[in-house]
Amino acid sequence: FLDWSSGPDRYVISNEPAPQLGWLRSFRFNAYTALKYHCLEAPPVAGGWVPRYRVHRGHWCPLQVEWKCLFAFFAFESQQVPGTSRYYMQQRFEPHFSTRIAKEPSAVQGWKDYGSFCAFDVPMPGTARFSVDFLTADTDSREGPTEVSRVYAKDTWEPWVEKIFFYAFPAPTLLFPPNTIDEDDDDQTHISLEDNDENSSQAGLSIHTEN
Numbered sequence: 001f002l003d004w005s006s007g008p009d010r011y012v013i014s015n016e017p018a019p020q021l022g023w024l025r026s027f028r029f030n031a032y033t034a035l036k037y038h039c040l041e042a043p044p045v046a047g048g049w050v051p052r053y054r055v056h057r058g059h060w061c062p063l064q065v066e067w068k069c070l071f072a073f074f075a076f077e078s079q080q081v082p083g084t085s086r087y088y089m090q091q092r093f094e095p096h097f098s099t100r101i102a103k104e105p106s107a108v109q110g111w112k113d114y115g116s117f118c119a120f121d122v123p124m125p126g127t128a129r130f131s132v133d134f135l136t137a138d139t140d141s142r143e144g145p146t147e148v149s150r151v152y153a154k155d156t157w158e159p160w161v162e163k164i165f166f167y168a169f170p171a172p173t174l175l176f177p178p179n180t181i182d183e184d185d186d187d188q189t190h191i192s193l194e195d196n197d198e199n200s201s202q203a204g205l206s207i208h209t210e211n
Contacts, residue, residue, distance in 0.1 A: 053150035072171035075117035100149030119166035
């Protein structure tokens with residue numbers, strides 16, 4: 001519901017069945033609850049050549065050493081909104097930590113679902129296109145990880161191959177947990193935005209610590 005008050009002129013969104021004293025109910029509308037998802041990147045594991053990727057579900061952007069937030073988007077979690085498909089976030093820890101996005105749940109070959117979201121199949125007002133890229137091996141040596149996946153907001157280039165794509169609402173801002181940095185701590189944590197491509201608006205947020 002959207003309620004209005006004239007002293008002073010202001011509006012409020014409410015889910016109460018009746019407006020509060022001094023408020024006038026203007027109109028009602030239906031909406032779906034969206035959740036924020038952060039796409040993170042970290043350097044390769046020792047001896048590796050492929051960066052690590054994962055999708056973090058939650059309102060706050062996680063602050064973890066080595067992990068850089070590339071971007072965030074809003075999607076639907078609990079409700080299957082008309083015109084959307086469900087995507088499953090999966091992870092495994094052997095032979096090393098890796099994640100992937102799939103359209104079917106999985107519990108084989110070490111993969112385990114740790115969440116899911118629903119996104120649009122076609123462009124909708126306010127949405128942006130995100131690709132799910134897939135990588136199996138180094139194109140030169142034909143050796144490498146058995147499977148690596150990432151959510152990406154730019155054009156896909158070799159050795160990555162676009163597997164699927166979806167449309168979701170891009171998040172314009174990143175929010176951090178309150179009291180994340182202790183000003184009295186001797187360890188200083190620096191938060192900086194990085195843009196690895198001058199022609200791209202996709203910036204990354206990285207965390208650095210100094211002792």
